Amino acid sequence: MQVPRKKRHSIARGRSRAKRNKGTKNSAMLDLYAVKTQIDEMVADERHAQQDYREKLEIAVREYRRWSPEWQRLAEKIARSRTSWLMPGLVEALDGPSALPARPEQISIAATDGSQIFPDRHEISSCFLINIGYILLHYGTGEKPLMSSKPSLYYREDEVFEDWGGRRIFVNRELVGAKRGLMEFTELADLALAAQEMGHRVLAFSDGTLIQWSLEGKPQDFKQYFLKATMKGFDKLAAAGIPIIGYISQPGSQELVNALKLGLCPQQAADCDRCPWRKENQLGLDATEKEGLDEQLWRGRVPCSPVEGINDAVLLRQILEPGQRTPVYRSSSKILEEYGPHWIYFFYVHVGQEIGRVEIPQWVAEDKEMLALVHACICDQAEKGQGYPVALSEAHERAVVRGADRETFYRFLRDTFVKNDIRANISTKSFKKRHAGI
Amino acid sequence: MSTVEEKKSNPLSRFMGDEANAVSAWDAEKTHVGEIVESSTTELVAEAPQLHGAPSFGQFVRVDSEMPIIGIVFNVFTHSIEPNRRPTAYGKTEDELRMEQPQIFELLRTEFQALVIGYIDDIGPAQVLPPYPARIHSFVHLCSDEEVRAFTRTDDYLRSILNTSKIPTDELLIAALRQTMRAHEGAHAYLVRMGKELSRLLGDDYDRLSSIIRRAAY
Numbered sequence: 331m332q333v334p335r336k337k338r339h340s341i342a343r344g345r346s347r348a349k350r351n352k353g354t355k356n357s358a359m360l361d362l363y364a365v366k367t368q369i370d371e372m373v374a375d376e377r378h379a380q381q382d383y384r385e386k387l388e389i390a391v392r393e394y395r396r397w398s399p400e401w402q403r404l405a406e407k408i409a410r411s412r413t414s415w416l417m418p419g420l421v422e423a424l425d426g427p428s429a430l431p432a433r434p435e436q437i438s439i440a441a442t443d444g445s446q447i448f449p450d451r452h453e454i455s456s457c458f459l460i461n462i463g464y465i466l467l468h469y470g471t472g473e474k475p476l477m478s479s480k481p482s483l484y485y486r487e488d489e490v491f492e493d494w495g496g497r498r499i500f501v502n503r504e505l506v507g508a509k510r511g512l513m514e515f516t517e518l519a520d521l522a523l524a525a526q527e528m529g530h531r532v533l534a535f536s537d538g539t540l541i542q543w544s545l546e547g548k549p550q551d552f553k554q555y556f557l558k559a560t561m562k563g564f565d566k567l568a569a570a571g572i573p574i575i576g577y578i579s580q581p582g583s584q585e586l587v588n589a590l591k592l593g594l595c596p597q598q599a600a601d602c603d604r605c606p607w608r609k610e611n612q613l614g615l616d617a618t619e620k621e622g623l624d625e626q627l628w629r630g631r632v633p634c635s636p637v638e639g640i641n642d643a644v645l646l647r648q649i650l651e652p653g654q655r656t657p658v659y660r661s662s663s664k665i666l667e668e669y670g671p672h673w674i675y676f677f678y679v680h681v682g683q684e685i686g687r688v689e690i691p692q693w694v695a696e697d698k699e700m701l702a703l704v705h706a707c708i709c710d711q712a713e714k715g716q717g718y719p720v721a722l723s724e725a726h727e728r729a730v731v732r733g734a735d736r737e738t739f740y741r742f743l744r745d746t747f748v749k750n751d752i753r754a755n756i757s758t759k760s761f762k763k764r765h766a767g768i
Numbered sequence: 769m770s771t772v773e774e775k776k777s778n779p780l781s782r783f784m785g786d787e788a789n790a791v792s793a794w795d796a797e798k799t800h801v802g803e804i805v806e807s808s809t810t811e812l813v814a815e816a817p818q819l820h821g822a823p824s825f826g827q828f829v830r831v832d833s834e835m836p837i838i839g840i841v842f843n844v845f846t847h848s849i850e851p852n853r854r855p856t857a858y859g860k861t862e863d864e865l866r867m868e869q870p871q872i873f874e875l876l877r878t879e880f881q882a883l884v885i886g887y888i889d890d891i892g893p894a895q896v897l898p899p900y901p902a903r904i905h906s907f908v909h910l911c912s913d914e915e916v917r918a919f920t921r922t923d924d925y926l927r928s929i930l931n932t933s934k935i936p937t938d939e940l941l942i943a944a945l946r947q948t949m950r951a952h953e954g955a956h957a958y959l960v961r962m963g964k965e966l967s968r969l970l971g972d973d974y975d976r977l978s979s980i981i982r983r984a985a986y
Binding site for chain 1: 778863866869874
């Protein structure tokens with residue numbers, strides 16, 4: 331007997347919770363039996379979701395093809411509408427994949443990545459460490475690559491306390507993460523410039539997005555400090571003519587799908603806050619008006635919902651062939667208003683194993699030659715790295731601080747403190763973690 | 769000195785590891801073929817400064833120290849420097865790989881093992897195990913012909929080779945003999961002495977003796 335999906339789900343949840351409590355009675359660790367039951371339930375739900383998903387995907391592909399010849403009309407609608415979602419700026423086209431250009435025989439790829447040991451107040455000292463991995467690979471020359479890493483330890487008063495927005499705060503994970511992200515970027519710019527100075531034609535690869543959206547809503551001085559340093563890096567790269575790209579593997583972004591959602595909206599100019607299909611916006615309408623609106627619903631949901639839940643990568647997997655890229659789109663993130671001449675554009679590319687998202691500043695997007703170079707190099711890098719740019723994965727390997735390294739670091743620290751007779755203490759929680767008694 | 773200054777002016781040097789900078793400053797006068805990474809009284813493991821740059825099987829090596837230690841290379845191996853990363857087949861020649869996958873050569877190391885057969889003190893070469901093992905990070909050099917000749921004035925080291933169990937003993941013996949014969953420039957007196965010593969060591973195992981001599985003289 332088929333139980334309605336929603337119902338099944340709630341029954342399943344209730345049962346699993348009861349089991350979870352019972353199952354823990356004689357095991358201190360993860361109760362695998364309880365987990366397995368929940369996994370089975372999850373898979374059953376997932377299968378239902380997938381059928382729904384396939385249908386949504388077909389609709390998305392159809393819509394993408396439908397809008398391609400009249401992408402300008404869609405672009406105009408985007409400009410007219412007020413949505414709560416991030417929209418792509420359609421500047422060239424919507425569809426129309428570009429074939430893979432050839433990579434120049436001699437090219438160098440610079441990449442950086444960072445990793446850290448977060449400050450731990452349960453430890454002997456509240457210092458933190460940032461490790462940056464540097465990669466400079468030369469192709470077509472046989473020259474020895476540069477592969478290294480540099481750790482920096484931060485421990486001084488002015489390093490572990492920071493003043494932002496009139497408040498003095500002890501560094502936390504977020505701040506260390508932001509600092510690391512900035513270092514990755516500025517060090518990448520410097521590495522690429524140094525490589526160019528040595529006579530190499532170079533491209534700079536950054537891991538992840540170039541859009542510092544996380545700065546939105548941060549204290550003004552904090553935001554300005556990070557933006558200023560980032561822009562300085564962009565300025566130097568632009569002046570030197572070194573293309574920089576941010577590569578995002580398995581992107582979850584939905585800008586293109588959002589544009590299709592807008593395309594599905596029956597209104598001339600959408601305004602999501604006043605969406606007439608939402609019950610809360612239907613006050614004061616008579617029965618016939620309501621009926622008319624209800625007819626436009628998709629399975630009882632608002633008219634833009636058929637492509638809800640699909641992301642750009644899933645859609646483009648159906649469109650792009652290996653090596654092909656989409657046209658370039660303009661990002662509409664609010665933070666980019668502070669980027670000056672370095673507004674970020676993006677495209678998706680089928681690198682062989684997956685659809686990746688490539689972000690580039692405006693001056694790369696507008697230079698046909700640089701754009702072709704970026705396209706060729708990203709595919710070449712992904713091919714060399716069996717699906718993921720080899721320079722980025724090597725940078726990660728250099729940067730990564732593993733659990734064992736962290737242990738060694740704190741052991742060093744403790745030993746050195748003791749040898750030098752410096753008073754320090756570690757929290758009882760930390761002590762308990764190491765020596766759990768019975 | 770000029771090379772050090774040159775390196776400093778390299779804008780990339782800031783991004784290189786400290787060891788890389790130190791090594792490049794050394795480049796000019798570097799003559800070692802290995803650096804000790806594991807050491808015991810009877811055996812050494814050394815890392816070659818370059819990939820595939822180890823001395824050959826059977827070569828005599830000397831470890832720098834107050835009492836230089838003499839060893840014979842009995843195993844050379846190349847492996848990944850990262851325990852969880854293994855080399856995989858790319859279907860390309862080494863030249864192609866150097867052009868298009870340059871990073872892999874940075875992730876491989878060549879190391880070699882040497883059997884300790886003696887040392888040199890104030891009096892001269894001694895064919896007994898040294899009182900102390902070689903120190904970790906000491907440099908390993910190839911023995912010159914002259915050093916090999918001096919060390920092989922007596923033949924007790926042959927017994928050391930024959931007495932070890934974990935290595936292909938006969939093969940090592942043959943390789944070592946070929947090295948020493950070259951150092952002695954094939955001197956007739958040396959060949960005769962070797963033959964006599966071997967026949968004494970191998971007792972009545974005539975087949976083994978003739979196989980060794982035949983292959984060493986080949």
